[in-house]
Every structure is written in structure tokens, then in C-alpha cells.
Amino acid sequence: MEILFLIVLILFSTKLAGHLATKIGQPAVLGKLLVSILIGPAILGWVQDSTIIQQFSNIGVLLLMFLAGLETDAEQLKKNWKPSLAVAVLGIILPFASAFGVGKIFDFSTAESLFFGVLFSATSVSITVQVLKEMDVMTTRESTTILGAAVVDDILVVTLLAFIMSFLGNDTSSVSVPMLLLKKTIFFVVAIILGIYVVPFFLKLFSKFNVTVPTTAGALIIAFGFAYFGEKLGMAGIIGTFLAGLFISTTEFQHEVEHSVEPIANGFFVPFFYISVGLSVSFDGVLSQLWFLVICTVVAVLSKLFGGYLGAKATGFDNNQSFAIGSGMVSRGEVALIIAATGLSSQLLSEEYYTTVIISVILTTLIAPPMLKYFFTKVKNNA
Secondary structure: OHHHHHHHHHHHHHHHHHHHHHHOOOOHHHHHHHHHHHHOOOOOOOOOOOHHHHHHHHHHHHHHHHHHHHOOOHHHHHHOHHHHHHHHHHHHHHHHHHHHHHHHHOOOOHHHHHHHHHHOOOOOOHHHHHHHHHOOOOOOHHHHHHHHHHHHHHHHHHHHHHHHHHHHOOOOOOOOHHHHHHHHHHHHHHHHHHHHHHHHHHHHHHOOOOOOOHHHHHHHHHHHHHHHHHHHOOOOHHHHHHHHHHHHOOOOOHHHHHHHHHHHHHHHHHHHHHHHHHOOOOOOOOHHHHHHHHHHHHHHHHHHHHHHHHHHHOOOOOHHHHHHHHHOOOOOHHHHHHHHHHHHHOOOOOHHHHHHHHHHHHHHHHHHHHHHHHHHHHHHHHO
16 A cells, blocks of 8 residues: 555654764754655655645644643743743744835735735744754743743734735635634633643543553543644644643643653654655745745744844843744744645735745744754753
């Protein structure tokens, strides 16, 4: 069966590439992302996009953020809400303004430029989380601030996207901003109530079932249940699994769940997430837009880096810590890819620039891991 060959190829290539990357002093994530481009449609064409790869990829990223929630210190997260908010807000304002300016320089309409600003305001910490886990710094104040900022960033960017599309998109009647905000409020209120009062009780009850790995199964039910509930109310599923992991981290089952879910996630599903990144890459027509690609990528990286830096610096972090936090917000990843596809379908992102924008998003995702390693190493050395 073709799927069995794909599983062998994807697992072998990502693990080998990750190992080779660590041998030259780079995060394993970088090697996995690069091999996804190598074996994808852009170069060798061994792996093509398919429904099953996308489904496995979606499960992989959900589990990755679930593990991030399990390893996050909930008390630390509560303490750092102010830095997280500052990093998220400034990490949106600077990229939005910068990308809007780039759009105007390249003769985009005002509507297209506004959408372009939203697109590059997004942050995806899925790749960041994997690098932080590799470096064993998930419980630090800097990492907690990044994770908190990512949750706020997701809410603000999706709301901003809905606001712009409600006025500028093809179907201006399809999006109600007040309804969107209401749904997000309902999600967080219900999630917090369930997380505090229901999750511990459910896990304790489920762990007593006379079946194999009942606690792990119960935790996965909670994780995917939160993701499903979040998506139904307009939230990214990864926010749901992150919160599920965060609530489980406060229970007695934290370590048991973490140790049992990690092999499932990183042993099988997460490699499909890395490969799915490379499946979006195509080099057709890029040379004719090389300057646009270079400017777009440089602005995207620097605006997020310095936006996060300013937010962290304003709330008491030193220079190295602030740059570490800023670098954690650089990757746009799957969030920006989804927004780009939305813009294409609503004609707020022209087909002419779509491929180049996708490559720019991928480049931010490739640049982020080495930056993270560099700045977090400086923080550790100065501690």
C-alpha cells in the first residue's frame, strides 16, 4: 500500500535529517523542515499533498501543543500575563504596520495591504515549542511568556482578520465581529470551568477503568474534545489542546500523561506536521519576484523579532531575554498558511503573489529555530 511506503519515508527522513542537523549544531527541527522541502513537490516530488497526510499532520500539531501545555507551569503563566499581553500586542502592531507598508510599496490596493498586514501579524509557536523542548527550557519565564503571548496573538489576529474580511472581503455579510468575540469569550469561560472542575474529576474517574492505558485515553479525549470545541467556536484547535494540557498539568496525572503521549506524538504524528510544511512550497515564478520575496521575509522576521523584544523589554526583561522572546514569535507556520489561503479565496491576496508569500512564510519558519537556539543559549550562558 502507498500509505505504508509514505509512513516509512516520512518517519525515516525526518528523524535522519533531525539527527544530521544536531550534528552541525542546529536544532533538529531545522533539519526536519528542510527535508520536507527536499522530498516534497518543490524538488524531488517523492511526497505529494494528500488528505491522509494533512489529517496526520493536524493530529501531530494538536498533540505537540498538548505536550506544550503539559510542560507549562500554570502559576508561571499567570504571573507573566502582563509580559505576554505586551509581547502579543507589540508583536502584532509592528508586523502589521511594516507589512502594510511593503504592500503599498509594491502597489497593492489598500484592502490588499491591510490583509497583508494581518497575514504577517500571525504567529505559530508549534515549531518554537519543539525547539524549546529540545533545549529543555520549556519551564523558564521566557518560554512561558512566549506561550502566553501566542494564545493572545491567536485571538487578536483572528479577530482582526474577521474584522477586515467583514468590510473588505467578497462576502461582507458572512462575518459578524461581535458574534466572533462572543464565541471566543464563551470558549474561554467554558474551557476554564471545565478545566478547573471537570478535568481532574474526569481523569480520576477514567483512570480507574479496567482497560489498557485508561489515563492516557482519558487525557486524549480531553485534549481532542477541547480542540473540537475550540474549532466550533472559531478558535484554533491548538489553543484547545494547549489549554487541555495546561489544566492536566495541575493534576496528579501530569507526568504519567506526558510520558505516555510523547512517544505517540513525536514517534508518529509530529513528523507528518513537519512534512506538511514542505508540501506548500513551489519555486514556480519566484525568480521574477525575488526582491519582493527578500524584502517580505526580512521585514517579516525583523518586525516580529523587535515587536516581541519591545514588549518584553517594556515589562522588565533584559536584552538577551527580550530577544529570546522576540525570536520565539518569528515563525508564522501553519497559521499564516491558513490565512493566506483565506485571502486567496476572498481575492484579498492576488494569485500572482500567493506562491511567493507562501515561500516567505516558510522561510520565517526555517529562520526561527536557529535564532531561538542562539538567543536562548545566550540567556542560559548569562544566567
